Amino acid sequence: AQKVTQAQTEISVVEKEDVTLDCVYETRDTTYYLFWYKQPPSGELVFLIRRNSFDEQNEISGRYSWNFQKSTSSFNFTITASQVVDSAVYFCALSGLNQGGKLIFGQGTELSVKP
Amino acid sequence: GAGVSQSPSNKVTEKGKDVELRCDPISGHTALYWYRQRLGQGLEFLIYFQGNSAPDKSGLPSDRFSAERTGESVSTLTIQRTQQEDSAVYLCASSLMKSLANTGELFFGEGSRLTVL
Numbered sequence: 001a002q003k004v005t006q007a008q009t010e011i012s013v014v015e016k017e018d019v020t021l022d023c024v025y026e027t028r029d030t031t032y033y034l035f036w037y038k039q040p041p042s043g044e045l046v047f048l049i050r051r052n053s054f055d056e057q058n059e060i061s062g063r064y065s066w067n068f069q070k071s072t073s074s075f076n077f078t079i080t081a082s083q084v085v086d087s088a089v090y091f092c093a094l095s096g097l098n099q100g101g102k103l104i105f106g107q108g109t110e111l112s113v114k115p
Numbered sequence: 116g117a118g119v120s121q122s123p124s125n126k127v128t129e130k131g132k133d134v135e136l137r138c139d140p141i142s143g144h145t146a147l148y149w150y151r152q153r154l155g156q157g158l159e160f161l162i163y164f165q166g167n168s169a170p171d172k173s174g175l176p177s178d179r180f181s182a183e184r185t186g187e188s189v190s191t192l193t194i195q196r197t198q199q200e201d202s203a204v205y206l207c208a209s210s211l212m213k214s215l216a217n218t219g220e221l222f223f224g225e226g227s228r229l230t231v232l
Contacts, residue, residue, distance in 0.1 A: 107157040
C-alpha cells in the first residue's frame with residue numbers, strides 16, 4: 001500500500017526564518033513520483049514540484065528547495081527566509097507508475113509565518 | 116476558462132437530499148480526478164476518469180456516491196441521500212495524461228464546499 005506521512009501538523013515561524021517541512025512516504029513501486037502542493041487560504045491547490053523516483057538530485061527554486069532521499073524514503077521541503085505570504089497548508093503527495101496519475105496525499109502541514 | 120472550474124462553490128443542503136457537483140476541466144486534459152477534503156484534513160481520493168471511463172473508483176465511500184464524465188469534458192459527482200459526514204470540500208483536478216506511465220501535474224479547481232445540515 002502507498003502512504004504519505006507528514007508528521008508536522010502545524011508549524012509557526014517568524015518571518016525570515018528558514019523552515020523545513022517533512023515528508024515520509026511508503027511504496028512498493030520501484031518507479032514513482034513525489035509532489036508538493038501549496039494550499040493558501042483561498043483553497044486552491046498550487047503545484048510546486050514533481051520529482052521522479054530515479055532522479056535523486058536535490059532541487060532549488062528561489063527560496064524553495066527539496067531534499068529527496070530514497071534511502072530514508074523522505075522528500076523534505078525547505079523554505080529559506082520565510083515570508084508571510086508563505087503561510088498556507090503544504091501537502092506532500094505520491095503517485096505510482098501506471099496508476100493514472102492518482103495522487104495519495106499526506107495530511108498536510110499548516111505553516112504560519114508571522115511578521 | 117483557463118483553469119479547472121467547479122460549481123457550485125458553496126452548497127448547503129438538508130440531510131437526505133441529493134446533490135450534484137460539477138467540474139469543468141482544463142480543455143484538452145484527458146484525466147479528471149475527484150478528491151474530498153474534510154475540515155482540517157488531507158485530501159482523500161474518490162475517483163478518476165481517463166476520458167469518460169473510470170478505471171479507479173476505489174475511493175468512493177459508499178454506493179450513495181457516483182460520478183459521470185461526458186467525453187473528455189464535464190464531470191458530475193452525485194451524492195444521494197446526503198449525510199452530515201458528507202460535509203467537506205470536494206476538489207476536482209485535471210491532468211494532461213499522455214500515457215498511464217506519464218504522471219503529470221494535477222491542476223486543481225477551487226472546490227465545492229458542501230454543508231449537510
